[in-house]
Amino acid sequence: MLQGVINSIRESQVWSSIFRHGVPRDRRTRVMAVMSNLFLHLHPVAVRKSGIRLSFTWCMGGLTFFLFIAETISGVLLMFYYRPVVEYAYSDIIQMRAALTLGVMREIHRWGAHAMIIAVWLHMMRVFLTGSYKPPREFNWVVGVILLVLTMLLSFTGYLLPWDQLAIWAITVGSKMAEATPFAGMNGPGRELLQLPGGIPIVTPYSDAKFLLLAGDSVGEAALLRFYVLHCIAIPLAAATLIAVHFWRIRKDGGISGPM
Amino acid sequence: MHTLISNTMPLLAAGAEQVTALDKFKDFVNRWSVPQFSLPLFLLLMIGAFFGYRKWTKPIIFWPMMIVFTVVYFGFIPLDDSYASILQKPDNVPISMMIFLTLFFLWLGLRQAAINDHNMEIGKPLIEEDREDKVLCWPDLVYTELLAMVLCTVVLILWSVLLKAPLESPANPAGPPNPSKAPWYFLGLQELLVYFDPWMAGVVLPGLIILGLAAMPYIDTNPKGNGYYTFKERKFAILTWMFGYLILWCVLIVFGTFLRGPNWNFFGPFQVWDSHRVDPLTNINISDIWYVVILDGKLPESMLVREWPGMVLAAFWFFALPYLMTKIRFFGRLRYQMGFARYYLMAVLFVVMMLVPVKMVGRWTMNLKYIIAMPEINFNL
Numbered sequence: 001m002l003q004g005v006i007n008s009i010r011e012s013q014v015w016s017s018i019f020r021h022g023v024p025r026d027r028r029t030r031v032m033a034v035m036s037n038l039f040l041h042l043h044p045v046a047v048r049k050s051g052i053r054l055s056f057t058w059c060m061g062g063l064t065f066f067l068f069i070a071e072t073i074s075g076v077l078l079m080f081y082y083r084p085v086v087e088y089a090y091s092d093i094i095q096m097r098a099a100l101t102l103g104v105m106r107e108i109h110r111w112g113a114h115a116m117i118i119a120v121w122l123h124m125m126r127v128f129l130t131g132s133y134k135p136p137r138e139f140n141w142v143v144g145v146i147l148l149v150l151t152m153l154l155s156f157t158g159y160l161l162p163w164d165q166l167a168i169w170a171i172t173v174g175s176k177m178a179e180a181t182p183f184a185g186m187n188g189p190g191r192e193l194l195q196l197p198g199g200i201p202i203v204t205p206y207s208d209a210k211f212l213l214l215a216g217d218s219v220g221e222a223a224l225l226r227f228y229v230l231h232c233i234a235i236p237l238a239a240a241t242l243i244a245v246h247f248w249r250i251r252k253d254g255g256i257s258g259p260m
Numbered sequence: 261m262h263t264l265i266s267n268t269m270p271l272l273a274a275g276a277e278q279v280t281a282l283d284k285f286k287d288f289v290n291r292w293s294v295p296q297f298s299l300p301l302f303l304l305l306m307i308g309a310f311f312g313y314r315k316w317t318k319p320i321i322f323w324p325m326m327i328v329f330t331v332v333y334f335g336f337i338p339l340d341d342s343y344a345s346i347l348q349k350p351d352n353v354p355i356s357m358m359i360f361l362t363l364f365f366l367w368l369g370l371r372q373a374a375i376n377d378h379n380m381e382i383g384k385p386l387i388e389e390d391r392e393d394k395v396l397c398w399p400d401l402v403y404t405e406l407l408a409m410v411l412c413t414v415v416l417i418l419w420s421v422l423l424k425a426p427l428e429s430p431a432n433p434a435g436p437p438n439p440s441k442a443p444w445y446f447l448g449l450q451e452l453l454v455y456f457d458p459w460m461a462g463v464v465l466p467g468l469i470i471l472g473l474a475a476m477p478y479i480d481t482n483p484k485g486n487g488y489y490t491f492k493e494r495k496f497a498i499l500t501w502m503f504g505y506l507i508l509w510c511v512l513i514v515f516g517t518f519l520r521g522p523n524w525n526f527f528g529p530f531q532v533w534d535s536h537r538v539d540p541l542t543n544i545n546i547s548d549i550w551y552v553v554i555l556d557g558k559l560p561e562s563m564l565v566r567e568w569p570g571m572v573l574a575a576f577w578f579f580a581l582p583y584l585m586t587k588i589r590f591f592g593r594l595r596y597q598m599g600f601a602r603y604y605l606m607a608v609l610f611v612v613m614m615l616v617p618v619k620m621v622g623r624w625t626m627n628l629k630y631i632i633a634m635p636e637i638n639f640n641l
Contacts, residue, residue, distance in 0.1 A: 048390060115354070
């Protein structure tokens with residue numbers, strides 16, 4: 001009975017319009033399953049057996065990507081309820097926690113972000129220990145380093161959004177560093193060297209690196225909006241683009257690494 | 261040293277009559293957890309772990325050690341209130357995760373390195389050696405991925421249901437908490453603020469970390485160890501990198517989150533965070549050491565005259581040392597193998613990284629504050 005239902009579904013016009021191949025039971029259909037699916041075709045059709053052992057890859061790169069997707073989904077849900085304005089930001093979070101059925105979304109988003117950072121570090125450690133940054137994969141390592149920085153920036157910009165004491169003071173501590181940027185920061189060495197003719201300083205409290213980051217001289221309204229846009233749009237777009245490059249280069253550079 | 265004594269004595273004095281073995285143990289740990297003791301200890305542990313990697317990575321040795329560590333790590337939660345409050349802070353949970361995952365994966369990597377290095381010695385193939393043996397992605401890889409995703413989802417949902425995300429009182433731009441901490445993954449850098457000015461700890465060093473990581477594949481010309489676990493064939497690369505990652509990044513993060521309290525004072529794991537404690541700072545600069553201590557005179561007026569000893573030291577460190585290192589046979593060989601540009605890029609990055617421990621030791625042994633102190637132009641090194 002059940003088998004009959006399954007079979008009639010598989011033979012229906014709808015099913016066979018989506019999946020162009022039979023049940024992946026033999027070599028041909030398994031190859032087809034990977035090749036004819038946009039998402040699965042990120043993979044090669046066949047891989048080295050030892051390359052996909054869990055003890056070799058630790059699965060950490062894959063989990064980082066999965067967490068990126070989980071962050072995107074939970075983040076979009078949070079955006080429905082959150083307004084990046086000083087008057088509302090904090091109370092929106094309180095409301096979200098109290099009034100929503102799926103009030104656990106913020107938790108998933110926050111813990112997922114922490115997990116993603118740890119996963120990215122462990123992925124880097126694995127790639128380092130197996131020497132997989134060596135030729136021909138040098139450039140993909142560089143892309144990975146940029147992705148590592150973007151992951152931490154994503155988390156850093158998100159840290160401000162709850163607009164509680166933890167948030168603004170963590171960002172205050174972090175952004176204070178920008179003030180000390182050599183040449184470009186208000187308190188950085190070499191600032192005095194950058195002058196317009198007539199001794200007019202170029203780097204002032206309203207034009208230095210910290211101002212660029214916060215859109216003000218302290219963490220306020222403008223910084224909240226700036227961090228929100230960076231967190232929800234600019235950095236995710238950059239990260240998604242580089243993730244695509246990263247994956248594509250794995251294939252182009254010879255797939256999962258292994259002894260030459 | 262003063263901080264150790266002044267902070268542990270009251271603990272002993274308060275309960276002088278009923279000092280238990282547990283109190284003595286806690287006091288012992290508090291005393292020895294200060295960076296000047298624990299950082300060298302962690303470094304020794306790391307070096308020991310890498311040179312004894314063939315012994316301790318055997319599952320029969322590693323797992324009992326891991327179990328004992330886990331029991332001790334969590335066992336002190338009911339035994340000590342300050343320890344419990346630090347460990348159970350929601351945003352500190354990732355640090356515990358980081359500690360255990362890093363230890364586990366370090367073991368997993370070194371275990372395979374030990375097996376591979378042994379196999380190479382006796383002429384057996386590597387674990388990863390199966391070039392002809394290909395499997396299809398469906399089902400072998402896609403099912404692993406599916407399982408990993410399901411497991412990750414379960415863990416994430418459980419974590420989220422069991423532990424509320426932190427939310428403190430609304431932002432108050434006039435009332436900074438004490439201590440004010442950056443997000444945990446930047447606390448290694450914040451810890452460096454103890455030893456360096458913000459332009460170094462917050463801008464130059466992180467910038468060089470990123471640059472150095474990106475430059476790594478172009479610097480490391482060792483063709484061995486490409487695509488398989490090994491330690492024997494890449495000792496220098498692995499030790500240097502792991503020193504940076506495990507000690508200067510991870511351990512400093514643990515210090516920053518768990519052991520830095522009000523006013524960024526250092527507190528042992530079983531010490532109450534006392535916000536009234538004042539640690540006297542009597543730090544001195546190289547110029548003070550040269551003109552006041554050694555020459556027994558006064559600091560010169562002119563900034564450049566005053567700072568020349570520090571500038572000579574810094575110039576030696578950044579410019580002469582990379583060259584002088586080539587006189588050591590190991591680095592001389594590297595210089596020859598890598599060529600001029602690669603070697604000097606590597607060597608400069610190397611001495612910059614080593615400036616961190618050197619300045620730490622300077623602080624611990626002679627209260628060194630700055631090598632070059634030019635507050636007139638915000639240039640303090």
